[in-house]
Amino acid sequence: MPIPALEFVHVSRSFATPAGRDYRALDDICLAVPAGAFLAIVGPSGCGKSTLLNMAAGLLAPTSGTVRVGGAELAGLNRHATYMFQQDALLPWKDVRENVGLGLTLAGVGRADAQARADAWLARVGLAAFARHFPAQLSGGMRKRVAMAQNWIIDRDVLLMDEPFSALDIHTRQRMEGELLALWGESRRTIVFVTHDLEEAIALADEVVVLSAGPASHVVSRHAVTLDRPRDLLDLRTEPAFVDLYRSIWADLRQEVIKSHASGRV
């Protein structure tokens, strides 16, 4: 069996509450992400999806258990991954070109080279004309495109995405999803995509993992998405195969959403 790109081995994570008590966010997560796969994680609000990603990124250490990256135990930051955050993470004081090339600059790539490569990526995401703009001058969708280019320009095996498109309107969002799939199709990177939107999860992923409502979230079920690729995101959602999948996964997710409502944690 090939080594997974990313693996959670009995990972749990607790936080201290303001009252000084122990809050267990995630409990005994075991999950392997095969290299080149597109994995989506869904779950009700507050189930610890972002916590899981933060541990994969190495921004947060597990309370117990280990995170493995390419078979090796992760200690400190995950140097094999980039992370696309839900919030805007572009540096507001750098223009679009500098932001896209940031990872290269940080790695010591020369100015001219970094610029040229950033420009190539800007052309690829359709923002060639905006190289000298600052993030504040762009629309939400354009900023996400810049963030995508920023994450893709440096060559890392794993891309972690935390509800990256949730702030966008539905049409922009579908366009961004399409562009993401196109990029992924060319690169075959491993993607872990966290979302609360089941439709988005099915439309994009090879596999959908359902997390339970918190506290002590665990993996409820895993569902292989067998839809053909490349997928036509505009029509996909009405196809019978899609609807069937949606129905069976929603049966699981629904329980957890109801639980999380009942516990008043939303």
Place this chain on the structure above:
Amino acid sequence: MRRDRGIVFAWQLAIGIGAVASWQWLVGVKLLDPFFVSRPSDIAIRIATWVTSGVIWGHLLITLEEAFLGLVAGAVLGITLGFVLARSPLVARICDPYITMLNGVPRVVLAPIFLLWFGLGIWSKVALAVTLVFFVMFFNTFQGVRDADRVLVDNARMLGASERQLVRHVLIPSALTWIFSSLHTSLGFAMVGAVVGEYLGSSRGLGYMISQAEGTFDTTGVFAGMVVLASVVVAAGMGVTRLEKWLLRWKRSEA
């Protein structure tokens, strides 16, 4: 926006002219005694004399030199320490009571001691300006670095930023907004430090001119000195604003 600017300027001008005109008028009709409050026309004539005779330039230059040196030294020290303490919370907690204590010392009390330590020349005034500027800069830098957006920091780290790169690409620019908003205050404080120092013991500078005028009950001289001081601070403040606009140009949503 453009029209607003016109209205604001018109009002600013009107208030200024109104205040000066009523001052002049109140003295003119003997409701106010010029011995205590002088009068605008006398003050203007005095300033004109200072300028034409050239006597003001030497004093002004000395004061500006002291204020400038105090501002630069205070800013460098304050920003550096602000950064260091914001990046090491433990050290910050250890130093906290001492910083509060030192900041609580009234600077006027320090002036005679600095005169003793650094002499009657410019350095005692520079030192006084430093004690004023340092704390403003320190607190603002500390806050600015501490308040840096968590997501920006995490993103830069994920993209491969080392601690030094983090400071350069994320923390300094992020703190710059705070540092600049404090630069305006610091500028005024630097002048205050210089002038108060001169006032308490020197043979040159605007503070010296003012204290000389006070010693002979020359209210016109005192007010003229204050007007010169205020004009210099306003002019320097405008310079800082322009610099700030350029350095923080990314904040504007339209290019």
